[in-house]
Amino acid sequence: MSDTFRADLHIHSTYSDGTFTPKEIVELAKKIGLQGLSITDHDTIEAYDTLFDLAQEAGLEVLTGVEFSAYHHGHSVHILGYGIDITHQPLIDFCKSHQQRRRERNLKMLEKLTAIGMKIEEEEILRLNDKSTGRPHIALAMMNRGYVGSVQEAFSLYLGEGKSCYAKGKMFTMVETVEIIHAAGGIAVIAHPHLISPPSLLREVLKYPFDGIECWYSRFSPEHEARWIDIADKKGWIKTGGSDFHGAVKPQTPLGCSWVNRECFDLIKKGSS
Ligand code: AMP
Ligand code: FE
Numbered sequence: 001m002s003d004t005f006r007a008d009l010h011i012h013s014t015y016s017d018g019t020f021t022p023k024e025i026v027e028l029a030k031k032i033g034l035q036g037l038s039i040t041d042h043d044t045i046e047a048y049d050t051l052f053d054l055a056q057e058a059g060l061e062v063l064t065g066v067e068f069s070a071y072h073h074g075h076s077v078h079i080l081g082y083g084i085d086i087t088h089q090p091l092i093d094f095c096k097s098h099q100q101r102r103r104e105r106n107l108k109m110l111e112k113l114t115a116i117g118m119k120i121e122e123e124e125i126l127r128l129n130d131k132s133t134g135r136p137h138i139a140l141a142m143m144n145r146g147y148v149g150s151v152q153e154a155f156s157l158y159l160g161e162g163k164s165c166y167a168k169g170k171m172f173t174m175v176e177t178v179e180i181i182h183a184a185g186g187i188a189v190i191a192h193p194h195l196i197s198p199p200s201l202l203r204e205v206l207k208y209p210f211d212g213i214e215c216w217y218s219r220f221s222p223e224h225e226a227r228w229i230d231i232a233d234k235k236g237w238i239k240t241g242g243s244d245f246h247g248a249v250k251p252q253t254p255l256g257c258s259w260v261n262r263e264c265f266d267l268i269k270k271g272s273s
């Protein structure tokens with residue numbers, strides 16, 4: 001049966017900006033015939049409090065994961081950590097620092113919105129999510145108040161990087177993020193490399209000693225995937241893949257639309273053990 005194995009390794013739950021709980025993700029994964037998964041919430045590993053038991057019950061294999069928001073020379077780079085020890089205290093503390101960073105940054109953005117007549121209370125975003133709260137929740141609160149017609153509009157006019165109500169806040173570097181993932185026994189993987197810009201930044205990031213790169217992503221075409229597969233092969237990096245599932249807020253990328261096979265799943269597991 002090994003040839004039918006599929007594992008989606010890029011999934012967001014209600015612990016960050018997804019709309020499915022870990023239980024709902026496991027149920028859906030089972031229903032669509034996946035055999036393995038990794039929940040990679042933004043800057044938090046809280047989904048793992050329940051995920052192991054849920055997955056075991058459903059007969060699914062789990063690889064621990066997280067997607068950290070990091071910066072390199074002021075530019076955003078998302079880094080996936082797989083096979084991390086979720087009881088590693090420095091990793092838990094790092095996630096806590098991220099939550100603090102998020103809170104401070106969110107408050108700055110709410111202040112900027114208030115200043116242009118779009119008042120939103122912190123409580124309104126915490127009601128949507130009090131775990132790893134971020135811009136998608138602010139965008140939803142803006143929609144709820146009728147300030148914008150869609151989440152996309154909120155990002156393109158106000159919350160996107162460099163837009164009028166965007167705030168960077170504290171930044172954790174790519175280097176320290178990779179170090180934390182390694183200290184927790186995991187492998188550090190460049191997430192959705194096509195989103196890294198400008199091109200000079202991508203070139204620099206690709207020179208950094210990562211362990212892997214996300215080659216199968218969302219609805220990438222085979223031609224697009226080939227570029228990252230070629231880089232992984234040349235560098236001897238581990239190849240990973242997943243849908244970047246966020247549930248109802250991103251219906252265009254359903255669970256399981258990208259995945260890794262048994263061989264890749266085992267290589268990632270081995271690379272992080
Ligand atoms: P944050 O981590 O709070 O900075 O928010 C980043 C998250 O917002 C990303 O992981 C995406 O899920 C979402 N996002 C980023 N850009 C957009 C966009 N243009 N439209 C909708 N969602 C977006
Ligand atoms: Fe997200």
Ligand code: FE
Nearest residue numbers: 067078191192
């Ligand atoms: Fe990401």
Ligand code: ZN
Nearest residue numbers: 010012067244
């Ligand atoms: Zn993601």
